[in-house]
Amino acid sequence: MDLKKLFEPETLAVIGVSLSNDRHPANVVFNKNLLRYPVRVYPVNPHGGALQGERVYASVREIPEAVDMAVIAVRAEQVPEVLSQCILAGVGGATIVSGGFAESGRKDLQDQLTAMALEAGFPAVGPNCLGIYSPGQVDTFFLPNERMVRPQTGGVAMVSQSGGILVDQMVKFSGEGVGMSLAVSIGNKAVVKELDLLRYLVDDPATKVIAFYVEGFGKNEGREFVLAASRSPKPVIVMKAGKSPEGSKAVSSHTASLGGDYKVFSEVLAQFGVVEARNESELVAFCESLSCYHHAIDGRMGIISGSGGHGAMSVDVCTAHGLEVRTFTQELQEALRQGVSTAVRGIASYANPVDLTGSAVDDDFVHAATILSRSEEVECILLLLLPYLPGCTMDLGARLSQVHRREGKPLVAYVPHVEKYRMLIEGFELNNLPVSPSIEGAVLMAEAMRRCRPC
Amino acid sequence: MLKPQMMDILSASRETGWVMEPEAKRLLSLAGLPIPIFKWAREADEAVAHAHEVGYPVVAKVVSPQILHKSEWNGVVVGLDNDKALRETFQRFSRYEGFAGMLVEEMVPGMELIVGAKVDYQFGPVILLGIGGTGVEIYKDSTIRMAPLQERDVWSMVGKLKAHALLEGYRGADPVNLDDLTRLMLAFSSLVTELQDAIESVDLNPVKCSPEKCVIADARIILTPRMDLLV
Numbered sequence: 001m002d003l004k005k006l007f008e009p010e011t012l013a014v015i016g017v018s019l020s021n022d023r024h025p026a027n028v029v030f031n032k033n034l035l036r037y038p039v040r041v042y043p044v045n046p047h048g049g050a051l052q053g054e055r056v057y058a059s060v061r062e063i064p065e066a067v068d069m070a071v072i073a074v075r076a077e078q079v080p081e082v083l084s085q086c087i088l089a090g091v092g093g094a095t096i097v098s099g100g101f102a103e104s105g106r107k108d109l110q111d112q113l114t115a116m117a118l119e120a121g122f123p124a125v126g127p128n129c130l131g132i133y134s135p136g137q138v139d140t141f142f143l144p145n146e147r148m149v150r151p152q153t154g155g156v157a158m159v160s161q162s163g164g165i166l167v168d169q170m171v172k173f174s175g176e177g178v179g180m181s182l183a184v185s186i187g188n189k190a191v192v193k194e195l196d197l198l199r200y201l202v203d204d205p206a207t208k209v210i211a212f213y214v215e216g217f218g219k220n221e222g223r224e225f226v227l228a229a230s231r232s233p234k235p236v237i238v239m240k241a242g243k244s245p246e247g248s249k250a251v252s253s254h255t256a257s258l259g260g261d262y263k264v265f266s267e268v269l270a271q272f273g274v275v276e277a278r279n280e281s282e283l284v285a286f287c288e289s290l291s292c293y294h295h296a297i298d299g300r301m302g303i304i305s306g307s308g309g310h311g312a313m314s315v316d317v318c319t320a321h322g323l324e325v326r327t328f329t330q331e332l333q334e335a336l337r338q339g340v341s342t343a344v345r346g347i348a349s350y351a352n353p354v355d356l357t358g359s360a361v362d363d364d365f366v367h368a369a370t371i372l373s374r375s376e377e378v379e380c381i382l383l384l385l386l387p388y389l390p391g392c393t394m395d396l397g398a399r400l401s402q403v404h405r406r407e408g409k410p411l412v413a414y415v416p417h418v419e420k421y422r423m424l425i426e427g428f429e430l431n432n433l434p435v436s437p438s439i440e441g442a443v444l445m446a447e448a449m450r451r452c453r454p455c
Numbered sequence: 456m457l458k459p460q461m462m463d464i465l466s467a468s469r470e471t472g473w474v475m476e477p478e479a480k481r482l483l484s485l486a487g488l489p490i491p492i493f494k495w496a497r498e499a500d501e502a503v504a505h506a507h508e509v510g511y512p513v514v515a516k517v518v519s520p521q522i523l524h525k526s527e528w529n530g531v532v533v534g535l536d537n538d539k540a541l542r543e544t545f546q547r548f549s550r551y552e553g554f555a556g557m558l559v560e561e562m563v564p565g566m567e568l569i570v571g572a573k574v575d576y577q578f579g580p581v582i583l584l585g586i587g588g589t590g591v592e593i594y595k596d597s598t599i600r601m602a603p604l605q606e607r608d609v610w611s612m613v614g615k616l617k618a619h620a621l622l623e624g625y626r627g628a629d630p631v632n633l634d635d636l637t638r639l640m641l642a643f644s645s646l647v648t649e650l651q652d653a654i655e656s657v658d659l660n661p662v663k664c665s666p667e668k669c670v671i672a673d674a675r676i677i678l679t680p681r682m683d684l685l686v
Contacts, residue, residue: 222577223601252473252523252677253656255571255583258597264575267599271608 001123003192003200005092007134007182009039009068013060013091015082016073016098017043017051025097025142026073027051032145039138042067061089068092071131071140076100079127080112087116093123095131095140102188103128110190117191129187130163133170135180143167154179155208155291159197161186161215162241169213172280176436177429178288181206193218195225202232209291211237211283222265226272235290235452239277240265275451285444288434290452293410295380299323299450302378303353304368306360306392310384310414310439311353317443318382323450328352332375339367353384361391366399373407380446383413384439387421397427397435404433410449414442457649458485465653465678471520474676477558482676483659486646488639489670493560499545502559503538509561512536515544516560516673521553523675526589533562563672565665566621566631569597570640572647573656574679580651582644584612586621587661594618604644609637622664629666636662636669655679 012033018024022031026043033041034052041054042063049056057063060070060082070086072079076098086094101110110127117124125131131140135153141163151173160166163185173180181204184197194212201210210232217225229236243262269276275290277283301323305311315325328336333350340348340356341364348364349355354372356364365383372378383400385392397415404411415425417437428435436442464482468474474482477495484490494505495518506513517530525531530548535541541559548557569587574580578601585597598615600608613619613633624630639662647657655677663672 217577219576220579222575223579226578226601253571253573253658253675254569254591254660255573255658256656256677257592258569258585258595259571259573259575259581259583259599261575261577264573264578264581264599268578268581268601271600271611 001121001192001196003093003123003196005068006095006123006125006132007137009092009138011042011063011065011068012039012138013042013044013057013063013067013070014073015044015060015070017045017056019045019047019049019051019056024073026071028142028144029071029073029097029140032139036145037136037138040065060085060091063089066090066092069138070094071097073097073142076106076109076127080109080116083113083116083122083124087120087122094125095129096124096126096190097129097131097140097142098126099128101127101190110188114190122191123196124191125184126187127190130166130185133183135182141167141185149174152177152179154181155206156180156211156287157182157184157201157204157207157209158211158213158287159184159186159194159201160213161189162213163187165213169280169283172284173287176284176288177425178284178291181208193221195221195228198225198228198232198236202234207234208294209235209237209287211239211277211287213239213241215241222268226268226274229274230272235275235294235448237275237277237283237286237290238269239280239283270451273452275448281441282444285434285436285441286448288436289412289445289448292432292434293449294452295410295449296452297379297410297446297449299446300377300379301325301382301446302328302372302375302380303382303384304356304365304372305353305384306356306358306365306386306389307384308349308355310386311355314382314384314414314439314443315353317440318446321443321447323443323446325352326377328375328377332371332377335371336368339371340364358389359391360389362393362396362399365392365396366403369400369403369411370407373403373409373411378409380449381409381411382442382446383411384442385413385415385424387415387424394421394423395427397424397433398431399427401428401431401433405431410446412436412442412445414439461485461650465650465676468676468678472678472680473523474678475518475520475555476516476525476674477518479674479676480671483646483671483674486642488642488646489635489668490674491561491563491670491672493558495556496545496559497556499542502541502545502557505559506535506538506541509559512562513541514560514562514672515541515548516558517548517551517554518556518558519551519553520555522551560672563663563670565663565669567661568622568636568664568669569658569660570643570662570671571656571658571660572602572643572654574651574654580644580647582640582647584609584616584640586616586618591660602644602648604641606637606641609640612640631664632666632668636664639669639671653679
């Protein structure tokens, strides 16, 4: 199955537009693609007529040029017929937005779609989904354009069984400055499944990190998925819903009782180097971090702070996440001490965390980050930056990014996220360095590197 | 490789839905897995004769298709060291529902582990390693990998257990024979992979592991309800 036409279509048919209700999902999809995307869009409704001054075609077969993708938004019972027309007309693939299949007891209807599409080698996303958001190319989400929050274009592709979770995640990515290459809601995944998308995304040059939201895999599909993921040169992140400890109802064996569905899922993912995000905060942090860095670390952290409290808090969080905060050797401490400004030299502490105190200036942070970058005692630097310290300027983010560029050691930062500190945050983001609004988030960014095998 | 005798054992247990310990052990032994010297005695005299052969003390366990979890029925007695006690135990077991004999077995020393398998809907056969014995579901100290296992999987599984230090030699004790455990788990993983259509889950509990060797002291094989499709 060739998925390329789904994600980079030049022509789009929107089947099922309403001639009377402009809030109909198909009309929303038609309007936004007509007005905002380069794709050539053709509305389809058996009654013909006109929409936004464009001719409405009675069937996909009447469209005067080859159609790369069809968005199907007709009633469930009509979908098999429409799908068959698409296949006959040589359409490149389809997104079936319509609901009313396996999720509401009509597995038979869904099986019909699966059989038709597989026989024809026809890629179909859905049914019961939002479909595809491909930045700058196409958007089949039936959500009003002005209410969509679109992250900047970037390296994260996300595939989700739930459209709602996907849209929500896009809002969060956007808030954290995480860029996306593709977002696909696969709904009931009657034809195109996680595995197909994984294979596609491994070869997609725009994608650096592949993220999934999974409720459950089909029979043995988890096995195929982890085997494929283990061969992926790109980090694969999975967030799973449905973590109830007692997955297995059979209590006849201890193994079945101990090895509930979620325990198996979680441990097998780890076995094959797939990074499991246990919640949304982890997902955002892992995606951000792994789209910036492909470094594998064991977890030796070096912490630089302007406040003793932040240093202490971050040690707790690091420890809870299995990251090490070892006391630096005397030699390293001395090197740190030598280069800081005279105002802080006598009052700062250098053991790890390095507390440069409230008197620190930009140069002190740059010096400490440089020294730790060059030390083998540290694999990843955690910076806790407090923009309200009088000696720190808004240039500090960009200056620390330069340290990374020069020295190459991964660096993650915590900066409180309010508009006032935007410039400092952008100093990191524009240089593609991960920065989090919480200490926990910054630590998770480091943990992502520890848990990522292909890195 | 699956042997015809293995399929015979599984087919014979289709009605019950699970394979009783002596038959389960015979199947494991056919696959080259280490089991203790045992005898399935139908008469008290047989039990005594076997005890003399392996030497006291011995373990006695009830065999009954009605009793899946023997310890819950007080159906396991360890450290029996004379004929009288052995005969009394036989008498007591003979009153159990579905009594089909008594298993008499050499005492095996070692730490109690559980090695298990289940055929998972999403991932197919998976292998479990944990702290075993009757307290297995209290400790809940276990880890899982997808089969077939590689040698490095076994080492990482041992490291993943909270009680891993107990296996690796704690406070001056010798470590359990991890090479033997690895061999056992790899052979078990291959067997389970081959039997995946016939079985639902397997408990090898306890597997007794000492510095010398690892031996499967008890085994239970739960068959898939759809096993009839196989034969």
